[in-house]
Amino acid sequence: MVKLIEGIPIMRPYIDLDNQGYWDAVKNHKLVLQYCTKCNRFIHPPRPMCPTCRSQDTMEWKESSGKGILYSYVMFTSPKMAYPAYELPYAVVLVELEEGVRIVTNTHEIEPDEVQIGLPVEVMFEDLPDGQTVYRFKKREA
Amino acid sequence: MAIDSIKDKAAIVGIGVVDFSTDIGRTEWYTACQAIKLAAEEAGVNIDDIDGMVKSVDDGPDPTYTGKGLGIDNLLYHSENHWGTSAMMNAVHAVAGGLCNYCVYYQTAHRASGPEKCISDFLVAREFRDDSLDMVRYDYFSPFGLIGEPGYVAMMYRRYMHETGIKPEQLGWVPIVASENAARNTNAIFFDKSITIDDYMQSKLIADPIRELDCAPKVDGSIAIVITTPERAKALKQEPVIINSVASGYALEGQNYTSYTRDVITDLPEMENMAKELYRVGGMGPKDIKVAMLDDTFAPYVPMQLEALGFCGKGEAPAFIEGGDKIRVGGQLPVNPDGGEIGQGRFITTRIVEAVRQIRGTSTNQVANTDTVLVASGAGGPADGMICRKE
Amino acid sequence: MFDEYLARRYRTTTRPKKEHYLVKDSAAIVGIGATEFSKDSGRSELQMVCEAVKAAVDDAGLQMEEIDGFVRFEMDYTDEMHICSSLGIPKLTYFAECGWGGGASCSTIVHAAAAIAAGVAECIVCYRGMNEASGRRYGRIPGTPSIMTAPRDHFGSILPFGHCTPPGWVAMFASRYLHEFDATAEDLAWVSVVCREHANRNPNAIFYDRPLTVQECVEARMIIEPLRLYDCCVDTDGAVAIIVASAEKAKKLKQKPAYIVGATQGNATEGELMTSYYRPVISGLPEAWYTGQELWRVTGAIPSDVNVAQFYDAFSPLIPMQLEEYGFCDRGKGMDFCRGGDRIRLGGELPCNTSGSHLSEAYLHGMNLIAEAVRQIRGTSTAQVKNAELSLVTGGLGIPTSAILLRN
Amino acid sequence: MSVEYNADQKIPHPAMWGVLYKSSTPFWDGVKEKRVMLQRCKSCGYWLNPPRPMCPKCRSQESEWVAAKGTGKIYSWVTFNESPHSAFKTPYEAVLVELDEGPRIVSNVVGINSDELEIGMPVEVTFEDVAEDLTLPKFKKVG
Incomplete structure (x- = not known):
């Protein structure tokens, strides 16, 4: 997303x-x-x-297994408080991994109204044109 | 309910020193945790019982992050001070005032290999400063090329030479004695033998009249010091070093290294104010001091401190240091027997560590029967200091 | 995981003995001073700080030369050396600075009171000046004129995901709080509405003449879910100075002293700058809990003794969360405490934020809250609580925090 | 000697972050018009140097900016043999000039050899356009 x-x-x-x-x-x-x-x-x-x-x-x-559940999230909707490189809205999510730790990340192909606490997610990676790689989380079957 | 005085209300019970290096190969976060662990072990204090942390603003990760590495929960006192070793003062207030039990003062700085040793090209804008005079001052200096501390100090030192008649052949004894002392100290990596006056005179004038040998070199290091009350100290592993007195001082029209707008720019009024308070609180005088740990970030400040702290009369310092006999171990007033910052690198808390070792009798360059040591920091800016003594 | 959170490691047995806590009653706040609060001050922060210090010195009935100490915010751009050069303060025997943004507000008082108890200074100024509305918002992101000055390790691991501003950082744990305790936007709105009611009585408040309803709150622009416009503090230009003096000196001065019964700091493990997301439970504020536990322990007071409280409210959910952490209600009941507003408004069980506080008076990093707490003790607030004996102030949340308890 | 610059390097500008600070703007505005402006307290006449928002003597916030005569004496100086900034060719001198009005300011000298420099030497101001957007007040021998 x-x-x-x-x-x-x-x-x-x-x-x-x-x-x-x-x-x-x-x-x-x-x-x-x-x-x-x-x-x-x-x-x-x-x-x-x-x-x-x-x-x-x-x-x-x-x-890590890369699997976890969505523990909390922030939906950026206002340009005043968002980083200008992303199209609005975008979600920053806190994922609780199976290993018991949490990481801050973004979502991948999850619609804004689907972003909910408890959603099962798993990691995916994307190579950006500027040469860096980022990790994001997409939906998975529970 | 207030106490009248902080005299003898706190003690240093442990020191942790990570070996100095010019490229330590670790992060500051890593060595900060390492030094605190070493200090706690030396003191015999459980890391879980540490409930206070203080540091200088610029040096090392802040207490929360350091505590995160150490797994310290429930920190009841934390403080970050700007100038010199003035954080020590807060540590003393905190343990003496019952705000915490065991306070750690730590300094972590990798100035030689670079604190900003970031491997990625992390995008970051420079911090925007508002209209503080501090910045305005640099606006007034930088366009003319007066940039960097050696230059700031040189401007004052030129005037000091003019007013006191001190010659390079006299000031040179500060780095010479520092090199002698450093050669005996294994953690002082910059000198393995003493330099001569010829070496000094040939040292490069980087900001004339300041020579390369007048400046403390950059170094990577990490130091932690554990402070608690003298009562609690009794149950611990080391012989406690009692903090007899601690004080800080400020004077009008002060600017860090560049108080050029005062009537006289060649004395250290902050240090004089600090010393008055230090002696008053501790009930001591310059004559009671066996070893002086002075701020030698830049050599000219040593003779100036000798005068400001009352170890010699006004105008007598150049003669006092000449030849080095009075400031060597065995002399009238041994100064920085560990080699100081000139010998060990720019690291303010080394002075506290050496003060502790002198009192414990474990220095690599031990002064016989040391029972009182004075530590001074912040020459050329807001000053602070302490007197510590044997129990 | 929840149990681990509740069994926090606060252990009174390993703390300094209560009678060793020398800060108690040894110092008092004797002077408060402030500039006007505005959206564009038109002058430098240094100038505003000088004005506020001068006002506080006059308020206390002191001479400028009697000031012998300064405590600043690490985040403040003006340093004591230059303030002294402007104000002509000849000599200081104490200076210190406190980190962590708003968490430093009551920390400044902790430092000042400890220094006074230790006998190293008699009159210490604590100050904060910022052109936050017109100038450099420290919440801005790189590429724009200013950045958040955060410790870099933490900064580097969350910014690449566009998680870059304080409202966002707080929204992450606030939404978890609202989720865990089934709170609605209407519930939350009462916090902002009550603060606004108090601001409407305070001519110095930025929102003095602007009433606010629950309806307006829930319909307001969404800043970052779940935080709407009125859930966020009001960006302000201004400066506040607070003077702390020894109890002995305080008796001889112009104002009725607000004695410092207790001043404590708290810091919990796994803490970060508003992004302490890695703890077992993130819907609470353990720093505040520790600070509160220590405050009640050293002062001997209990929450129900407090007559009036100024809770740090950069964002509205922080008030119900603090009501829980400081022990005014059970965990999960903070929202019930605020709903309807009756218990937290003037005349209620615990009148909160009686000046309008950050949400409606001005956002001066907690220093305006301390000033209001002092006015409550003096009896000069525009929303005065009758016979206020004990007045509580708390510092910034989501970071190492601090609190003070003042008495008549 | 005079300061020589490396042409391809940017000389540090007083507007360090792109804007001048409020308190020092009148000074740099004055320099553009070839005047050395000093801040003075309006009520007691005390020199506010460096500029500041309040008079430390009488605590008035009313101040005025007046043009200095531009003459003074060398109070101290530094010779940089190692350049702290890439714009400056070494060696060069930074001087502290005590203006006849009393305040001291940091500057450079023009056409004075380093072996000629001495404390107390009388100097007068001269203005040098060192970059398109930067003029600096410097000092030369009187006469």
Whole structure:
């Protein structure tokens, strides 16, 4: 459902050593999550220390199933508060993944009135003309 | 109900230092978490019990993000201060005032490899500043090429040379003694041996009269300091270092490094005001101080601080530093036995760490029987400082 | 997951002892000053701050030379050094700054009160000045003149999805709140309507002469679902200054002191700048809960002791959420508390936001709320609560927050 | 010596973000008309330098802008041997001039060798168009 307006770049993620693995995977059309092998726990957003066991060397990137449910959403309808690169309206959604963490993302081929809390969704990737890859979520069978 | 004074109401119980480097290869977020973990372990404080965090605005991720890495919930006190090590003052108020139990003061800065080490070309506009004099001032300086701190300091130092007659052969002893001290300190990566006065005189005049060796080099590092009350300190692992007094100072017409509109631009009135308060609160005087940790981000500030803090009379500082004997370990007033910022790189909290080590007796360049250390920061701008002592 | 949220780790046993809390009653707010509130001030933020400080000093009956400390918002573009150069304040012994936008409002008082309790200063100015309506909205996005100044890690992971403004960030958890507790737009409208009723009594309020009905609220333009026009605060140009002095000094000054019984900050794990979406439950404000728990603990007061409250209301859903988090009602009952408006308007069980607050008076990052709380203690509010003994103010939400409790 | 610029680099402009700050606009407007304008308190005559919205002496907010004579003395200077900005060719000097009226301003010198420069040297203002949209007040030897 997100349509880009030509000529306006969309903002790029800020990538540093703490989250590089995450965005590198996105480039390869994979959704990975930070995982602490000591606590057997997924962590998101990526960070330099496991907040539970406080080790800095037990974390690895583990691929996510990419499946989740829509936990909350924001519908951008007014140009005053929206980013100009997207055609209005567009939805920003918070997806709760099966792994138990949530991520902020956009929707793909979901009509505005279908965007509802509880909707089952799964990840898809899109390569944009400017060379970056973004992940979005589309409907799936529950 | 208020307390009359913060004298002896707080103590430093742990320090965590991530090894300095010119390219640390980690994010600031990473090393901030690392330093706090080290400090908590050294102190014997459970990370879950940390309930206060303070830092300088410019250095490192803020408490919420750092706490997110550390998994610290329920932080009862957090504060970000702008100038020097003035965040220390808030930490002391917070533990002395019963706002929190264990406050961490952390500084994380990767100035050598660049704090903005962003791998992607993240699109970001520059922050828009409103009409503050701070910016107006740069409007007045930048078109003329007066850009950067060495230049700002050089303008003042030229005048200082003119008014006091200090010669490069005298000021040179500040970096010389710093290099001697740094050569003994394994965490000071910039000198493995002492320089000579000839080396100094040949050092490049980057903003004449400021030489390259007058400036603290950029460095990557991360330091955390745990502060609590002296009572709580008793149950912990380390011998506590009591904060006898802490103060900050400001004076009229102040601008960071560029207070050119004052009648006299060659003294440090902020530092003088701070020192008065520091000695008043602590009930001490310059004579009680065994080691001085002075702000040597730029060398000319060292003689100026010696005068402002009362370690020598007005106009006596050039002679005081000449030859270095009085400011070396074993001298009348050892200054920055760890090599200071000139020796270790630009990192303000190193002064607090060395103060703690001197009092514990664990410095790489230990001054015998150190029981009181003065720490000063913010030379050339709003100043702050503390006196710490042995229990 | 819900249980984990309710079992938050607030543990009174590991906090400093109550009697060690030295801020209690050791400082008071003695002066308040403000510029006019407008949509276009026509002057710089620095100038407005100077005017507000001067007004506050006059209000307190102080001399400018007696000011010896400053606490600023980290987000404020004017710094204390330059304010002093303009006002001719010769010497400061204390300066500090507080982060997190509106979350800093009561934090400034926390810092000032702690410094005064510690004896390092006697008269401290806390201030905020912003040309938010005419100038640089910090909510604007890159490409336009200004950007949101957010920590970059968090910034970088949500902006690529066009999620770029505070109303949007708040809408994400607000819609979850409304969803979980079946609240309607009409329910929410009562919050805005009551604030407007109070603003209609306050000549300094931007919406002084503009009444508002529930009908208008629910029919208003949608800004970002579920937030409509009147659910959002009013962009304002202006400045407010608050002077905190030691209790001893306060007795000798012109105004009736508003004693600071308690001033606390709170910060919960997994926090971000209004996008703390990764917690088990996002339909609450754990920072506010922590702040409240600590406030009640150190002051010994309980919510029902409070006579009047100024809740930070950048967006209307934040008021019912805070009523829950600060313990004025049970979880999920905040909307019931507001419905119909009777319990929160003047004369009700807990009169809230009696100046019209951010939704209808002016949006000065919480500092105008502190001024109103002080007026309630002095007895000079335009919507005065009779015999107001205890007056509560809270700081910005969705971020590390703060709160103060003032007494007569 | 005079400052030499690298032609392909943009000299820092006082309107750093595209607009001048309100408090310094009269100064830069004056420079365009080849005058050095200074802000003075209307009620007590105190120089407000750098410009500010209130007089620190009497706290009046009424101020006026007056043209300086343009003469003064070198108060201090810096020689940059390492350029902090790509527009400036090294070496060059930045000077702090104490105007005869009292206020000090940062500037550059024109036609004065660095070995001639000394504290107390009398100088007078001269205006240099350094870019299409930028004129700067600089100082040369008197006479």
